Amino acid sequence: MTKIKICGLQRVEDIEMVNKNLPDYVGFVFANSKRKVTKEKVKELIDRLDRRIKTVGVFVDEKSEDVEKVAKYCGLDILQFHGEETTEYCDCFRDRYEIWKAFSVRDRGIEKRLIEYKKYTDICLLDAYNKNVRGGSGKVFNWDLIEGVSKKYKIALAGGITPKNILEAVEKVEPYIIDLSSGVEIDGFKDEGKIKEIIKKIRRGGEDG
Template structure:
């Protein structure tokens, strides 16, 4: 069964929601964005989180020592690198690491072979953006890659398109953020519908 990551948690209510809905992963964004959170607030939220839900920290072109310090301070399970990090940089961490790749065309996926991370997150290429755009990419480009790699599919996923996305890509994890929000806040009803839809897909 495809696992679920809800990304961009910032508020106490977000933790209440995910503790009820039980996604497999939740993400905290330490990169500069509208969902950015500092390590103190993230730790406060993580301390309230159901321990069966794995925590993912999202970083973007940070010095490795800062990533390590935040990951240890917050007790993160997974480090997600969303910038221009090199394969050598990705090997510096003693925690499970996911590397994000922006998919523009079939050549975009060749870069995955240069990395030896546990997970490979596929997001939509938007010039000047590093994710969180709410836009999808051509999933057919990634229709075979999940047979050989642990794929996390992101980029514009919603209750309406998730069945098609999973059918085509067959990812290990689907990653959602903006489509389960209302006015910039996580929406319990939208999260519930998304999670229920994913878990009904065989």
């Protein structure tokens, strides 16, 4: 079954929502973003989080020592890198954390990057390309560009996924993880109704009950 990550949590209310609905992962953004949170706030939120849910910290081109400090302070399970982090950079954390590396998909040449990073990461996260932002664009990219990729690599799919298109995304791409943020928000805040609908569609085939 496809796993679910809800990214960009910022509030105690967000934690209450995910504790009720139990996605597999939640993400906290430490990079420059409208969803950026401090390490102090993240620690407060994680302290309230159901222990069955794994925590992901999202970073962009931070010094490795700064990432380590934040990860230890907050008690993160997984580090997700959205910048130009090298294979060596990713590898230096692997004895302590699960590592996810994000890639922006522009064309079919994306598989060259996946081959390069396969030995150094646990998950390759594929998102829409946007020259102005590192992830979180809320835009769907052409899934035909990654046809068959999930059969060779363990991938997370991000980019404009909502309750309306999530079953199509799962059927067409067959990702290991679906990564959601703006697709489960209303007016910039996480919405429990959308989170519940997404999880129901993935885990119960869209059926009620």
